[in-house]
Every structure is written in C-alpha cells, then in structure tokens.
Amino acid sequence: MTRICFVRHGETDWNIERRMQGHIDLPLNAKGEEQAQALGRFFSGQQADALYSSDLLRARQTAQPIADALQRPMNVTVALREQHFGRCEGKVFAEIAALNPDDAQALISRDPDYATPGGGESRRRHEARILGCVAGLVSAHCGRTLVVVTHGGVLDVIYRRVHGLPSDAPRDYPIPNAGLNWVSIAADQWLIERWGETAHLG
Numbered sequence: 001m002t003r004i005c006f007v008r009h010g011e012t013d014w015n016i017e018r019r020m021q022g023h024i025d026l027p028l029n030a031k032g033e034e035q036a037q038a039l040g041r042f043f044s045g046q047q048a049d050a051l052y053s054s055d056l057l058r059a060r061q062t063a064q065p066i067a068d069a070l071q072r073p074m075n076v077t078v079a080l081r082e083q084h085f086g087r088c089e090g091k092v093f094a095e096i097a098a099l100n101p102d103d104a105q106a107l108i109s110r111d112p113d114y115a116t117p118g119g120g121e122s123r124r125r126h127e128a129r130i131l132g133c134v135a136g137l138v139s140a141h142c143g144r145t146l147v148v149v150t151h152g153g154v155l156d157v158i159y160r161r162v163h164g165l166p167s168d169a170p171r172d173y174p175i176p177n178a179g180l181n182w183v184s185i186a187a188d189q190w191l192i193e194r195w196g197e198t199a200h201l202g
Contacts, residue, residue: 010035035178040065042200049144054080079133082151086120
C-alpha cells in the first residue's frame, strides 16, 4: 500500500475573489504564506519518502517549508498542475457568463468534454493527466509514503476516483487551502483515510 498526503496550495488573492487561476502563475498571499509555514511545522518530525509539487508558484511556495521540514528535495512536476481553463483564466464567473455564455454553461454542467477556447483542457483530459501522474508516482514509490502539493481541481479528481463519482457530478465536499488529504492506494483500491484536515492551521 502506498500512502499519499495530497496538500492543496495555500491561499492566493484570486482564491478570495473566486477568480479562475488555472495555469496563471500567481504567488501566495500573506495568509497563504502563513499556511505554508504552518504546514512546515506540521511536517517537522514527520516521515515521508518523497515530496512532489506542481511547478506553479503557489504550489512551490507551499511545498518549500514542507521540504525543509522533511529534509527532502522538492520534485517539481508539471503534470500536477491545475486544469487549464483557456480564455476563462483570470475571470470570475459573472465575467465569463457575460463574455462567453457557452463557457459558463459548460462550467455549470461540468461538461467532461468541453475544452475552453484559448488552450483550455477538458475535464476528461485533465482527469487522465492527473490519474496517469499518480499512477506513475505509485509505481515509482510502491509501499512508501509521499507528500504531493497540488491544486483544488487535482484534489477534485482524486476524490472522485476514490468514490467513483462522474466528472459532471456536483462538488459537495470541502477542498480547503493548505488542507491535508490522506489517500492509500493498493493496486486499483483507493481509500481516503482523512480528508480536508485543517487543524494544523490553528
């Protein structure tokens, strides 16, 4: 069994504004930096065999205190990025609805095959990317414990994989910034041990 602690990056200003970030490379805000330091304190004295992070800045800034605490190198991995939202990136939903109603409808319905113009990535393609990446990590570290710092959309994929939820089902579960999400994987059996933990943030 391989155990993975999936960590969502700390807060950014666009998280507060509910503005779509996707691949736009934003830093943590002051609260996000505090959350990253709290994660470092939590992992101090903990054991993990490897640490992986999305290459986007907000994830790397979150992962650095964890790397320092674990005394492990940060393996920066492009495949752990958030979904690409094409021309929707940088906008709040009201702006998307006003400018591109088709995009807004696809977001509401969670259309698995809709790729937003402007280089967007469909939910189905994003899901395949993430599950392929996780399968590779499990293969490379079978029976080990990993920490993976990534994004809300990635954690959404993980939660759905565990529970067998389709990509167009509503999201009715928490994915907090800097939350801890422990998943155990043995062959095709995925199990959530703990989800959305935030006690370490005080």
